[in-house]
Amino acid sequence: MQLPSNPFDFHISWNSFHLLTPRWTDIAEILIIAFLFYQILLWAKSTRLWSMLKGIVIIVIFIVLAVVFDMTTILWIVRNVLYVAVIAVVVIMQPELRKALEGLGQRRFFFSSMLPFDLRSGGERFSDRTIDEIARACVEMASVRTGALIVVEQEISLADVERTGIEVDGLVTAELLINIFEHNTPLHDGAVVIRGNRVTAATCYLPLSERMDIGKEMGTRHRAGFGISESTDAMTLIVSEETGAISVAYKGVMERGLNAERIKEKLRRIQNKPESEDRQKNATIFGKTIRSKKEKVSDV
Numbered sequence: 001m002q003l004p005s006n007p008f009d010f011h012i013s014w015n016s017f018h019l020l021t022p023r024w025t026d027i028a029e030i031l032i033i034a035f036l037f038y039q040i041l042l043w044a045k046s047t048r049l050w051s052m053l054k055g056i057v058i059i060v061i062f063i064v065l066a067v068v069f070d071m072t073t074i075l076w077i078v079r080n081v082l083y084v085a086v087i088a089v090v091v092i093m094q095p096e097l098r099k100a101l102e103g104l105g106q107r108r109f110f111f112s113s114m115l116p117f118d119l120r121s122g123g124e125r126f127s128d129r130t131i132d133e134i135a136r137a138c139v140e141m142a143s144v145r146t147g148a149l150i151v152v153e154q155e156i157s158l159a160d161v162e163r164t165g166i167e168v169d170g171l172v173t174a175e176l177l178i179n180i181f182e183h184n185t186p187l188h189d190g191a192v193v194i195r196g197n198r199v200t201a202a203t204c205y206l207p208l209s210e211r212m213d214i215g216k217e218m219g220t221r222h223r224a225g226f227g228i229s230e231s232t233d234a235m236t237l238i239v240s241e242e243t244g245a246i247s248v249a250y251k252g253v254m255e256r257g258l259n260a261e262r263i264k265e266k267l268r269r270i271q272n273k274p275e276s277e278d279r280q281k282n283a284t285i286f287g288k289t290i291r292s293k294k295e296k297v298s299d300v
Contacts, residue, residue, distance in 0.1 A: 052089070125154065125272050130172045130197045135263040137177035138239055138246050147241030148181040149191040149221050151206070154270055156232040158193050165190055165204030172197055181239075191224065191236075207231055225249035235270055237263065 066074040134150065141148050151158065166187060170176050172194055180187045180202050190203035209226035225236040229249040236249040247256040248266050258266070 052092075125270065126152075126172075126194070126197050126267075130194075131264050131267045131271070133172050133174045134177070134194070134237065134267065135260045137174035138237055138258075138263055139260045140174065141178060141181060141239045142244045142246050145241055145244040146178070146181050146183065146239065147221060148177070148237070148239035149206070149224060150177065150237040151191050151193050151204070151228055152235045152237070152267065152270065153193060153195045154233045154235070156234065158195070158232065158234060161191070161204050161206065161228070162193050162201040165193070165201040168192075168199045168202050170199045172199055191228075206236075222247065222249075222254065226252065226254060229253075235266065 063074075063078055065071075066078070134152075138148065138150070151161070168180075168187075176199060177192065179185065180192055180199075182188055187202040191206050192199055193201045193204055206224035207227040208220070208223045209230055211226060211230075214223060214226060219240070219242070221238050221240070225238045225247065226249055228234055228236055230252045233251070238247045238249065239245075240247070245256055246258040246263065247254055248258060248263070250266070250270075255262075255266075
């Protein structure tokens with residue numbers, strides 16, 4: 001059946017329909033389109049687009065009825081408004097579309113290792129000392145209910161976030177983090193960005209999550225932690241000023257009620273420490289075996 005040049009000038013001839021023999025490429029194409037459509041629906045369900053889709057479905061049904069009953073005036077209006085409406089939807093949904101594309105770029109596919117995009121991977125991101133200092137700072141601030149928002153960068157650069165704050169460029173220590181978030185200090189409001197073993201910026205503004213399933217008991221800090229974890233691969237530590245509870249947001253998922261050991265465990269997962277350094281080995285010096293401190297403690 002030959003399609004008309006005008007998409008709304010349909011003159012259906014049922015005699016023009018005939019069965020075709022499907023090829024394997026046709027089946028693959030159907031499966032790909034179905035998979036993409038399913039993924040789009042999953043993504044849209046957690047955004048404002050879900051409500052907009054319901055309205056779009058109603059409009060499409062109305063247009064189909066207009067085509068079937070040959071309502072020329074309505075079809076003329078649709079023809080002149082359609083292209084403008086598509087551009088308007090793209091403009092309105094720009095933040096959601098940007099997040100969707102960023103999420104697609106963060107996914108690991110089987111051919112990702114062959115592409116030279118991942119230039120920052122490989123090598124330890126931060127030291128064990130930095131992990132200990134961050135955990136100690138969070139626990140101490142939680143004990144006195146000092147609110148904190150600490151973002152630990154991974155592969156995706158947080159340069160845009162840093163530009164919203166004040167440059168610090170200081171070695172990560174518990175004392176520095178506690179002083180930054182101390183009440184009535186110039187840098188306490190906003191988030192701290194950590195790259196490697198250094199605090200790069202403070203008082204940074206984070207994008208707030210627009211998810212509708214976030215509990216009302218979570219404040220702006222938790223919503224900001226959700227937001228940055230949805231748009232980047234950073235791990236965010238949140239200390240609640242109201243309850244003193246410690247939470248971590250990573251890849252759009254939040255875990256609450258962490259202690260020092262759990263914080264260290266979470267940070268070690270993104271440390272990217274080489275396996276050769278992570279293993280506990282016996283070192284031989286002058287023919288004598290010197291064991292690590294952990295092994296000595298386990299013997300006691």
